[in-house]
Amino acid sequence: MAKSKSLVKSEPTGEKSANAPLVAKKSSTPYQLDPAQVERAAKGLIAHMKKHAQEKEEKAGKKNLAVDEDDSADQDQAIFLNVSTKTHVHDSNRLKPTKLPLPHPIVGSDVRICIFTKDPQRAYKDLVASDEFPADLRTRVARVIGVDKLRKKWKPFENKRQLLALYDVFMVDERVTKIVAETLGKTFYSTKSKRPIPIRLTAGAYIDKSKKDDKKKQENVIGTPKGVAKEIEAALSATYVSMSPSANTSIKVGKLSMTPQQLKENVEAVVEKLVEKHIEHKWRNVRGLYIKGPTTKALPIWLTEEQWADEDKVLDEAPQRVITDGSKKGGEKRKKWEEWEEELLDDEDLEEKRQRRKAKKAKKGPEQSQSRSISKEKRNKLKQEALQSVQTPLIAS
Incomplete structure (x- = not known):
């Protein structure tokens, strides 16, 4: 990939590097x-x-006939x-989860389905048992459970585990998704393998959304057998992304x-x-x-090949490195640490520490202390004068 004078704007992590790698703004990456x-x-x-x-x-040897074929993970x-x-x-x-249709369904035709519905539970049981509901799909819908019954009968953790093992696929009326999720908890929702699939159990029914006064009536609408059956079949022939x-x-x-x-x-x-x-x-x-x-x-x-998602994060030139003198900040931290340490010392230990500090300064001598007090400009000037006073060059040409 050809290089260009453009840079990816990095996330704000403090000091920016001036030697950032060059990348191309436009790439030949095919977006398909x-x-x-x-x-x-x-x-x-x-x-x-x-x-x-x-x-x-082959490594396991003989096949274990006691294992149910449906329970085999491999x-x-x-x-x-x-x-x-x-x-x-x-x-x-x-x-x-969001439903994504698949041309080739993952779920088999012999699965056992359990549906969590809005109350009253009996209305949805009658809907599945209706003659208008497809017979082949009716055999797969093994159970219909309302919210009230779910809370009463399957509240204990062990009961939830048993319910999870009884059926292959779980579906939930999208109007009570949140309630069912709170009731079932991590037993069902910790993994994606058997997480209940939201479906519309109002499918096929006419809902007049212009009448705001009939909001409660709209919440209790029950779909038609054909509409709900179509919704279940669509759910079985799709995958889900969360x-x-x-x-x-x-x-x-x-x-x-x-x-x-x-x-x-x-x-x-x-x-x-x-x-x-x-x-x-x-x-x-x-x-x-x-x-x-x-x-x-x-x-x-x-x-x-591109490293960015937005063109606004690509710079035309490298950011300049900001060089700061950290001696002042380090000195302030050291001073605060010494003050805190002195507060914890006894009077005798504090006096002894001060005496050691004075003795250390005295050992440095007047010449060293004088060199520390000289400014940087004056030190450079003295160095230039010393080099000019030398008769022969230090490095032979």
């Missing part, structure tokens, strides 16, 4: 993914993960997209049973929506994109 690079990384990652899983199975491992940004990305709604105030975010984009082509298409779909909607300055703020397994190293699929 290379499909060939993504597919190569996907092939390499899937092949490595399958090889590692096979070696682990059966279909998750694949993640790691996003690294140049500046921190802030999102106040961390408890409410942006945190940091420079790194991890998003589940696939699983080991997928083909490299399917994984590539999922990665491209997620990156497009994520950069467009959730990252400030969009591509200019992205430092790198990687894909990885739960225990593998991250494979890069896109890296930037």
